[in-house]
Amino acid sequence: MFSPEDQQIEICLLKSNLEEIENGLIVQHSALPALEVENELKYRETMTALRVVRSLNSQIEQLKQESVRLTAKRMQLKRQCEDISRELERARTNRNDLENLLKQEEHDTEQEMYVLCLI
Template identity: 70%
Template sequence: MFSPQEQQIEICLLKSNLEDIENNLVLQRSALPALDAENEQKYRETMTALRITRSLNTEIERLKMENVRLTAKRMQLKRQSEDVSKSLENARENRSELTNLLTEEEREIESQIRQYEDSLQEKADRFRKTRGFYNEEEVTKETEKIFAKITELEEELTRRKDVVDELKLELNAVQPEVPENLLDIL
């Protein structure tokens, strides 16, 4: 099959040849009336060739329009693919950042728990060494303060764990917005 340029050249040559044939037919018709039947046959052949040429031109124009449409569609799909790639990269970066934040938060909570345990151990050791010097009311008040502090710290620990759980849920909820049929689209 010819390329579009070759088809255009072929059409132009056919048109030129047809014009020459038509001019020859007019000359022959006027010069030799006896050849009318042959001239009529050539005229029909010329008209058939012209119809074929016109249909080829129409098909070429249709193919050009189809090519333009397909090129536009390809560019649109390319832009969509680039957008999806950027969104996916952003989602990966966000996930990495959230993971780092979550790890840091867990370290901080663990550090605070250790500090609290150390302070409790220190207080318990001090009490064991000096418990004879305390009277019962003061020890009771101190114990109530310690239990209040323990409750407060346990509530803080619970709140922090809830924050960590929420961050984990957010991290797990991060999903790239990539259609499942991306390969089909591409």
């Protein structure tokens, strides 16, 4: 067994250790409200950032859909332009054919009139 002096020293050491532990707990406990405030602030900042990101993602998705819609419209207009270009080329060809036929008809008419005048 320990002598009374050893027991007294042991008690003093244990008491000192308990006081150190108590002081540590007091420091931690006093820091908790500040940490809670900081955590709440960080939580609010995170939630705000998350809302902003969700909003931006929604806008990006809308822009992607609009891009798809515009691409489809562009392709439709391109096909229409190609159809119109083909029709225009066909009309030009028809006009040229008609002009040539008209010139030929005028020439034939002039030839007939010349022949009739000679008779």
